Amino acid sequence: MKHLYTICLAVFLMASFTAFAQSPGNGNISGTLTLVDGQSYGSASVTLIELKKSTLTDEQGKYAFSNLAPGKYTVRIQVLGAAQKDLSVTVVTGQTTTANYQLTRENVQALQEVTIAGNVNKFAKKESIYVARLPLKNLENPQVYSSVPKELIQEQMATDLGSIAKNVPGAGIPMIANQGRVTFRSRGFDTEPNARNGVAGAAFASIDPANIERVEAIKGPSATLFGSNISSSYGGLYNRVTKKPYNGFGGEVGYVGGSWNFNRLTLDINTPVNTDRTVLFRLNGATSFEKSFQDQGFTNSLSLAPSFSYQVSDRLSLLFDVEFGQAKGTSVVRFNPYIDPKVVSTKTIRELQFPYNKTFMGNDLAYQTQMLNIFAQANYKISESWTSQTIISRARSSINGYITALRGTTETKISPQVITGYTAFVATNIQQNFIGDFKIAKLRNRLVVGLDYYNNSNDFDRVTVNLPTVDFINTPASYRISRFKVDSLTSKGALRRESSGDNTYSVYASDVINLTDRLMAMLSLRVNRYDYNGVYNITTGTVSGGLGTSGLQAGPYKQTNLSQKMGLVYELSKDRLSVFGNYMNGFFNKSGVTADGSAIKPEHANQLEFGFKGDLLDHRLVGTVSYYDIKVANVLRDDPNNPQNYQIQDGTQLSKGVEVELTANPFAGLNIVAGYAYNDSKLTKSNPATNGLRPGQSGPPHTYNLWISYRFPEGDLKGLGVGFGGNAGSWSYHTNTVTTKIIIPSYTMLDASVFYDKPKYRVGFKVDNLTSEKAWSVRLTPQAPARFTGSVALKF
Structure with a gap:
């Protein structure tokens, strides 16, 4: 360091x-x-x-x-x-x-991140070079996506990914994993921010937003262009677009302080390196510390993100950046209530009386994480029609220490569970893309042809310890699980000492054809070869599973499958209003055999979607309205004849709904960001306990997001502004079976801010969760009450 x-x-x-x-x-x-x-x-x-x-x-x-x-x-x-x-x-x-x-073409943002200034509606910067891997405008793209730009992140004083995702319709309350990892909901499915600059950038740790230019929420099954690894789910994927160097000297230093001893320092420096200004350097960094609002708990993090760009010639440009982060903290509360399948019960988390402000764990049960993401990209303009893009990405995350959960043993008692030890994840992604823009028989074609290699490697060396039960309602005042207590029981815990890995080889192509000036068709196909190495037990020296005795074991196997994507876009009003439709596919590889010896096939989902996109009133009103219908097939479920050893692959799941997103700038200074998402999910063929029901932890059926701000555009008060908004969700299920239903109540969480933004400095004050609404994530993690923060930044 x-x-x-x-x-x-x-x-x-x-x-x-x-x-x-x-x-x-x-x-x-x-x-x-x-x-x-x-x-x-x-x-x-x-x-x-x-x-x-x-x-x-x-x-x-x-x-x-x-x-x-x-x-x-x-x-x-x-x-x-x-x-x-x-x-x-x-x-x-x-x-x-x-x-x-x-320039005579509007969609010239091809393969390098560029800077475009002067957008009237500063929160509606929708153009992306990543969503289609082609230079498409939002109105030309048949896929739905949301974009949260740095201007909105800055105005809302967002200091974590969960706060940023508040602006994405359907994201819901973020689920925080035990090591700071964040997961959102998208169309009823878990979706993690594991794509970075359009390629795999998995991070099994907290991700500091100091280096984020914008967050793109790409909706629907997206395996055709992004693969089936941990980057995407059937609900879509979150792509983190990082800040790039620019031609100029500038930057800022900032400080944020607030409730629960929250302290945060940030740094952003950009400068040309040579006199020709073809070599540019930028450094972003942040360090934060915060105590939990609960009786115990803390987080302490450091992030550094240097990046270089080099315009080697008029045809060749290089980009290299690094994302380094390390953190130390305690696990958030994760409560798994007791379920008795023989007793019919419906209760809310409030009725369970699980304490809102108690963790049961000591601050000495901390974990440490480290993340290192390396990204290199070369763009070469072969000709006026063709460009080559080469990308190498390598992501490494490690976790060391104590990870905790609270497992219910009766309706009023829990057995704390602690995992202690070391875990590491390494992912390597290499891509070669060729992007063309040419005409065949007077029809314009925008084509990307790509090769994709992805390698994943995991290592586990840890012990799971189950501690004695305790009454969580009438807990002794002195009760606290300490590090000493956990260490004394590790010899009796369940040991997991193993490694696993897989390789994925893919080729894909996507072509957007202008059938007319207003009518466009997208045709995409991916061929995916998956090679899983199995689980190597370090203690015994054996590889587990295989296609042998048990269909539930995961051993070495190989699968090849296809993924398709088709779309149509017709611009009802050129560059103002378009109608679109898409048919997209996603898949996940599965291993094992059924009882009759048949090999398990990949699970897959198909989405049918249509809607409207608008960019009206000289960019002052930008929005999307869409309806989607996702059908998941080949879902594994217990074999009714042999549930202990085998599964059958005839399960299905449906997810359909409506999403609305609007960003508006009715007049100078006033900005509005609003969204609504409705999701209807159902397990249509599953185990008897859940068949016909909405999946547990799929999030609220209805979610809303709103942010309204006004900033004086001129006069003596120029730069002074106020903002108000919030998020709301209907009730949802943590557990939903024919006998047991644990309900998460509906919520409305409101935020308010005031800020003063000048060319040389910026100050702000914000209150999150203004009314201290009690709310829970899908993992029953309590959300913080009213949180007050103030910020100051100096620009240069």
């Missing part, structure tokens, strides 16, 4: 000298690059051909070449996803010649 700080400081000092060095010259060239609608375009490559000198446009779309001898020059503008443009320029002694250019 010490060496990392030294390197960053050296780069910063070097850049500070080189970026501002000036020398006299004979003449200059400067210009501005804009999109077709006049918005500035940053991070575009500009080259002076005769001198083989390159630079990048800054956030305002501006570029400059200084100290040029008089004469004629050629300025070449290269943007991935658009035709090359050469401008003839004459330099005169003592003068600056202007060479501006306006």
Whole structure:
């Protein structure tokens, strides 16, 4: 860590000298690059051909070449996803010649992250280079997705992913795993933020949002383009888009303080490294500490995220970034109530009287996590029609220490369960994409063809300890599970010392064809080869399972399957309103055999969806309305004739619903973000205990989100603003069987803020959960009451 700080400081000092060095010259060239609608375009490559000198446009779309001898020059503008443009320029002694250019295509955000300024509706930045792996506008994409930009994250003073996801329709109250991992709901299914910049970026630890440019919630089964590994679920996936270096010097330092001894420091520094401004560096970092609102508990974290970009030539650009994080903390409360299948019972978590403010565990039962994600990308413009994209991503997470849960043994008693030891997860993703934009028989085609290799490796060396029962209603005042108590029982615990791994080899293609100027069709296909190595028991030296005696064991196996995606989009009003429909597929590999010796097949889900997308009133009203119907097949369930040893694969599940999302800027200064999601999920063929019922822990059927803010756009109060909003959800199930129903009550959690944002500083004050509403996640984790935070940031 010490060496990392030294390197960053050296780069910063070097850049500070080189970026501002000036020398006299004979003449200059400067210009501005804009999109077709006049918005500035940053991070575009500009080259002076005769001198083989390159630079990048800054956030305002501006570029400059200084100290040029008089004469004629050629300025070449290269943007991935658009035709090359050469401008003839004459330099005169003592003068600056202007060479501006306006791009003729709107969807030029191809394969590199660019900066676009001047959007009227600053919370409605929907364009993405990741959702379709093609340069498609939102209105051209038949898939539904939400995007939470950094401007909204900053205004809401969000300091964790759960707070950011409040703005995604249907996300619900986040489920926090024992090591800080966060999981959301999407269309009735668990969905984790395990995609990073469009590829696998799994993190079995807390993820600090200090390095996040925006969060994209991509809806529906998405295996065709994103695979079936831990990045996606049948409900979709969350893609974390990280901050990239830009052409300019700037940044900020900030502090947030609040309830329960919350303290947070953040840092964001960006600078060019060389005089041509083709090598850029950015460093984001944060450190936080907070006590729990409950009687015990804390978290302490550190995050560092350096990134480099290098415009090697007008055709080749490189990006390299690192995401490092480490944390120490105690597990959140995870309560698993007692279930007696012989007794018919319906109760709410309130009626169970489980204490809201008690953890039962001591602060010495802490875990430590470490995360290291490495991402490298090379974009090469082969021709005006074709671009090559090469990506290498490697993600590593480790967990060491104590992970806790509270297991019910009767209606009023629990047996605390503690897992102690070490766990590590390593994922490697290598992708090679070729992206084309060309015409066949006068029909425009936008095509991506890709190769994808994914390797996953897991290691476990830990013990599970079950402690004596205790009455959770009438708990002795002195009761506390300590580290000493757990360590004294580890010799009697269940040992898990094993490793496992798998490899996935895939090829995919997706083509968007303009049948007319307004009618577009998407056709996509993925071939997936999955190779599972089984579970290696380190103690015995054996690999468990296989396709032999027990259908419940997971041993080495291989599966090949197809995944398809089709969509239609028709723009009812060009660039304003479109109607769309899609048919998409997702799958998960499953192992084992049935009782008759038949091999288990992959489980899969198909989605049919249609709706409308709008971008109206000069971007002041942007929204999506959609209806979806997901059918999951090949679900495993217990074999009625031999439930202890085998499963059969005829289970089904349905999930259908409606989602509405709107962002509006009715007039200058006023911004509205609103969403509604309805989900109807049902196990249509499952074990008798759950058949025909809504799955437990699938989230509320109805959820709502709203954020309204006003910021004075001019005058003496310019920059002063207020915000108000909240989230609500209907009641849902933790457990839902024919005999036992444990209900999570409905909730309405309101937030309010006031802020003052100026060019050189920003201050703010916010209250989360203004009314201290009692609410629980699907794992019955109590949510914090009213939380007060204040922030200050200095910009430079």
